[in-house]
Amino acid sequence: MNQAAGNENSSEQKTVNVICIKWGKKYGPDYVNTLHSMVSRHLSRPFRFVCFTDDFEGINDDIEVKAIPKIGFKDFDEQVPWTKGHGWLKLTCFANPLYDLEGPTLFLDLDIIIVGSLDEFFxxxxEFMVIKEWDKSDATGNTSVFRFDIGAHEDALEHxxxxPKAAIADVRNEQEYITHFVDRQNKLTYWPEKWCRSFKRHCLRPFPLSFFQEPRIPEEAKVIIFHGKPHPDDALxxxxxxxxxxxxxxxWIAEYWR
Incomplete structure (x- = not known):
């Protein structure tokens, strides 16, 4: 268990969870270690940081590491290549039980940069809080940062x-599936717009200023989201x-992404 220092009232607060998932070779263990370091600096309440993964190698000893949960669905449990299941393993965090975890839980993608306090996210x-997807007019949320209670959305897995064929017929990806499912239950809520900002959409300067001015951190931003290209190491x-x-x-990436 990890506990951020410096909060005199931390003993009065309940421990929360911060979780991430790593599978395959897209991101190395350094991304997990860096995410843990950023969370430790920006979350003042008691917390557990847990990484679910198929490869424990290289992840720091002070991080809780657990195998990606088995959910009784072959595509997910065997991580079958080129299937919806293999690309949607984030959904396994809705398993119930989820090891010994319970209570409020913040999911963070590996390829984000935390630039402000995470306290407010709790x-x-x-019931399910998420980023509003910037280029969608429907209910779709961006699941780079979302909060839920352990066990509360097992029905999304059961559905x-x-x-499987009918469940995914009208969606393109994992975040459309889960946010549309939760929205149909009237359980979907979005973070304040300025908290989570896209590096490509909100940090990069518009053409032609991008050739002369460094990307900026938007006002009031707490988390910078890197979706697609570039990744944080590329942008640095x-x-x-x-x-x-x-x-x-x-x-500024070197200052925060460490």
């Missing part, structure tokens, strides 16, 4: 397992990952 009321070095997008070396 304060608003809501998928019962008839000025690699955009796309020929049509100019990204100057972003020096």
């Amino acid at each position: 304060e608003p009321e809501g 998928l397992k019962k008839d 070095e000025g690699r955009s990952g796309k020929w049509y997008r100019k990204v100057l070396p972003t020096k």
